[in-house]
Amino acid sequence: MTTAYYTHADCKRHEMGSWHPESPERLQAIEDQLIASRINTLLDYREAPAALESDLARVHTADAIYRIRENCPSERSEYDHFPLDADTSLNAYTWRASLRAAGAAVAATDAVIDAEIENAFCAIRPPGHHATSKEAMGFCMFNNVAVAAKHALEVRGLQRVAIVDFDVHHGNGTEEIFNGDQRVLMVSFFQHPYYPYSGTEHPASNMVNVPVPAHSYGNVIRELVSERWLPALEAFKPEMIFISAGFDAHREDDMGQLGLVEADYAWITQQIMRVAKTHSHGRIVSCLEGGYNLSALARSVTAHVKILADLE
Template structure:
């Protein structure tokens, strides 16, 4: 059994967004599902800390970070047509980014083998200078930069399996060969990025791998793409850390898209990424929540994801 960290915090519920699909009920469903599982007490708790504005600015413009803080103080309700905020959203977003950084501390120090961060607001659509698609700050991007700048890791591989392409993450590192971004996502679909020919630019050419999936793609389509394209890319790149942008909205029961994955597929993809991490980076793997909007599908998929991180040889135990 692995030492698997689990980060969450009740403060995330204070990012109040109802009746928006990205709402506090998502985390409540996850937490209730985990607490009723037999393995919950085997997880190693990670208490998120707040990121500083300077840490957020490793990925985002300082002026944008300040504007989010001010908008929350001014009780602005929307940062854009899709992105709802409340008074506590800025602090919740700092705590979301901080969860990933604290998990990386634990990983590098060898206290845990892998980790899942149940955070909100999510992050992968957030651009350098603006909010987008329910996202304020790019949690996985900030975690990746923290791993490099503070912890001294050289190369990071990000796998984004959310049903929507992570435009913000891709754009943040599109010309940077030290952070490899790969995504499986429904295409064409929101946000419109993620075509197969988008492979990076300048020094980063070849370190973006988009695996666009047709609507109604299923488990076999995804597993084939991961096994035949993504895993070989990980093996060639040899990162020091793998980060998963773990959205669960590609589930067949999710209302926001048309991909037809079963819960079991998320377990299988988790297993494949764990095997790849063992091969290239001593098993170091960090997973951070992105989307997933059907409470039952989301909580069941997260449960299996974490259970696999904890005990890949017998995830149903």
């Protein structure tokens, strides 16, 4: 089994201030843990290309794209930031990083559909699942998974794709983009009530939203995956699966108050793999979303990637 690892140095150059939890150090921590675990040499490392604006335009309005492209500070002022909201801002390299993040997801999609690789993990930032069609928010600029899923449907001709989101926060942007689109099934769990305070009000029939209270642990999550996610995925028979892979539901991550550990992420990945092998020719593209405790993030991504690469 070939698992590709997509990333780019530009993704480390975007930053929103030394205080900000969504930091370049997140990617370095993942890379260090993969090396320490001695699985880095078993992955197919690939440099993420830049997405085309036409890739973004399948998902985002012209104004949303313009706002990010035109408001990045000059590279001569690399320490300046342009605020988009209270916790999301642009620096001189955000545009380039955002193109690489979306470009990684699109390139991985093509490589998987073309059977160059079986699956891929995209170690990218900015993350994407809060970005709606019209605005960036919640640390996210463009919705990387949505861009890739639209590419699979509208460029590569797939008929059905699934999106699995296990971030601690509801993927409100992804839901807004695909709400009611019967070509897409989205399954997710998320802490509720919690930012962005969405996902519970009359979701469309193609959304399997499972809100869970704070302090829910792995046994609760495994039960809901078995009872809610897997039957829906089996019935939908996706031709490809995309993962919004957030690791901030880890019990050591104080961004949320859920209680997952590495073994839970490995188990969830195994369930997704089984569905993919049955219905999707094993085709999976996983894209990094949240995860802010550096050690927990790195260990959890390593557990996730080990399962994708069939190294466990």
